[in-house]
Amino acid sequence: MTVQELELPVTTSSFVRDLMADLKAKNPGEPEFHQAVLEVVESLDLVLERRPEYRSHGIIERFVEPERVLMFRVPWQDDQGRVQVNRGFRIQMNSAIGPYKGGLRFHASVNLGILKFLAFEQVLKNSLTTLPMGGGKGGSDFDPKGKSDNEVMHFCQSFMTELARHIGPDTDVPAGDIGVGGREIGYLFGQYKRLRNEFTGVLTGKGLNWGGSLIRPEATGYGSVYFASEMLATRNETLKGKVCLVSGSGNVAQYTVEKLNQLGAKAVTLSDSDGYIYDEAGITPEKLQFVMDLKNVRRGRIKEYADKFKGVVYAPHDPRLDTNQLWNHKAQCAFPSATQNEINAKDAANLLKNGVYVVSEGANMPTVLAGVHQFLDAKILYGPAKAANAGGVATSGLEMSQNSMRLSWTREEVDDRLHKIMKAIHKNCRDTAEAFGTPGNYVNGANIAGFLKVADAMMDQGLV
Numbered sequence: 001m002t003v004q005e006l007e008l009p010v011t012t013s014s015f016v017r018d019l020m021a022d023l024k025a026k027n028p029g030e031p032e033f034h035q036a037v038l039e040v041v042e043s044l045d046l047v048l049e050r051r052p053e054y055r056s057h058g059i060i061e062r063f064v065e066p067e068r069v070l071m072f073r074v075p076w077q078d079d080q081g082r083v084q085v086n087r088g089f090r091i092q093m094n095s096a097i098g099p100y101k102g103g104l105r106f107h108a109s110v111n112l113g114i115l116k117f118l119a120f121e122q123v124l125k126n127s128l129t130t131l132p133m134g135g136g137k138g139g140s141d142f143d144p145k146g147k148s149d150n151e152v153m154h155f156c157q158s159f160m161t162e163l164a165r166h167i168g169p170d171t172d173v174p175a176g177d178i179g180v181g182g183r184e185i186g187y188l189f190g191q192y193k194r195l196r197n198e199f200t201g202v203l204t205g206k207g208l209n210w211g212g213s214l215i216r217p218e219a220t221g222y223g224s225v226y227f228a229s230e231m232l233a234t235r236n237e238t239l240k241g242k243v244c245l246v247s248g249s250g251n252v253a254q255y256t257v258e259k260l261n262q263l264g265a266k267a268v269t270l271s272d273s274d275g276y277i278y279d280e281a282g283i284t285p286e287k288l289q290f291v292m293d294l295k296n297v298r299r300g301r302i303k304e305y306a307d308k309f310k311g312v313v314y315a316p317h318d319p320r321l322d323t324n325q326l327w328n329h330k331a332q333c334a335f336p337s338a339t340q341n342e343i344n345a346k347d348a349a350n351l352l353k354n355g356v357y358v359v360s361e362g363a364n365m366p367t368v369l370a371g372v373h374q375f376l377d378a379k380i381l382y383g384p385a386k387a388a389n390a391g392g393v394a395t396s397g398l399e400m401s402q403n404s405m406r407l408s409w410t411r412e413e414v415d416d417r418l419h420k421i422m423k424a425i426h427k428n429c430r431d432t433a434e435a436f437g438t439p440g441n442y443v444n445g446a447n448i449a450g451f452l453k454v455a456d457a458m459m460d461q462g463l464v
Contacts, residue, residue: 223391
């Protein structure tokens with residue numbers, strides 16, 4: 001997507017038009033950030049009519065500007081003894097309701113604009129969890145794929161050597177994201193502990209033996225399924241018997257499929273950057289175990305699933321196509337769980353054409369704005385990422401609580417708290433959408449509910 005493609009709807013107010021023009025001028029070449037801000041401020045027009053004090057106090061202008069942007073060099077040595085240099089980032093977006101909280105992403109595509117979009121989304125997502133967490137995001141253009149454990153450790157130690165001075169359990173608490181799993185969190189935590197000589201809950205997603213929380217790996221996937229279940233309940237339906245399309249094959253996708261199986265639904269797709277598999281018979285718990293071993297232990301490619309199981313169709317990724325064929329199968333539910341903008345306008349049309357009427361986003365901003373508008377116009381049950389995938393950071397917040405109290409809750413306790421948080425997020429989004437005259441519009445509900453809590457805190461704390 002280019003900046004020019006981000007066209008403003010004709011109904012956009014003059015305030016939003018001026019804000020977006022200023023944002024693009026100040027932040028050129030950051031289309032994902034522009035997209036994330038536009039999607040939110042479109043909803044906030046409804047708020048400004050009722051709360052003009054937000055305009056006079058410049059709340060939205062401050063809301064879209066990070067409190068702090070850190071960018072630094074990360075030198076490290078590979079197994080051949082060659083010096084490599086990557087770029088590290090941390091965006092500390094907003095701390096009005098708590099310490100900065102948000103993941104670290106290690107991927108070749110990482111740049112300033114992508115991390116600013118993720119940090120901006122994180123502020124609203126964290127607000128929706130009901131937990132006292134601000135928003136941030138960080139990462140590097142380092143790609144752990146194909147690297148040895150030793151190389152990943154060297155990189156993580158170098159990365160944390162600089163990051164450590166900017167974070168802390170009451171300042172900024174990073175977590176994992178794409179390319180940052182248990183292995184990376186372990187290396188990062190070890191280096192932080194070595195540098196600061198303290199054992200604190202400065203990172204979430206830790207190992208269970210040293211401060212981690214049960215259910216944390218499962219939380220984002222489980223949460224997006226719980227959110228879909230809550231949306232369906234408004235129509236007196238359940239997930240039982242529903243055919244579901246799931247993209248990705250990492251942590252979020254794996255546990256989305258696991259929870260779908262537990263609730264009686266049938267997931268039929270998974271993908272990675274090379275292509276996707278379609279298994280009409282369904283991805284059973286036994287097949288899912290193969291995927292978990294393939295991706296988490298052997299770090300292989302999803303094509304091996306099609307080689308292993310009969311009747312499975314594998315389609316390699318074709319960059320010449322203007323659609324993702326994973327979204328072109330008959331189904332009732334879709335759980336995009338891979339990456340941003342994986343559903344374009346044509347994909348959204350294909351989903352609707354094939355009978356999908358529930359979309360619950362496990363990835364961050366996986367649908368382009370034109371696709372979002374199609375879902376809203378069709379009045380399907382559409383759970384935007386900041387609400388539907390908030391389960392991950394919610395459970396990170398629970399991990400922070402356990403670390404502060406020096407205790408560990410059981411698996412059942414954490415899952416129960418997660419389920420209750422997702423029910424509360426759903427209710428908040430639904431009630432807020434209704435209160436602002438757009439019943440059933442979870443995009444407006446999530447954006448407005450998340451914003452109001454942060455905006456009121458910013459008002460209380462003065463011009464900072």
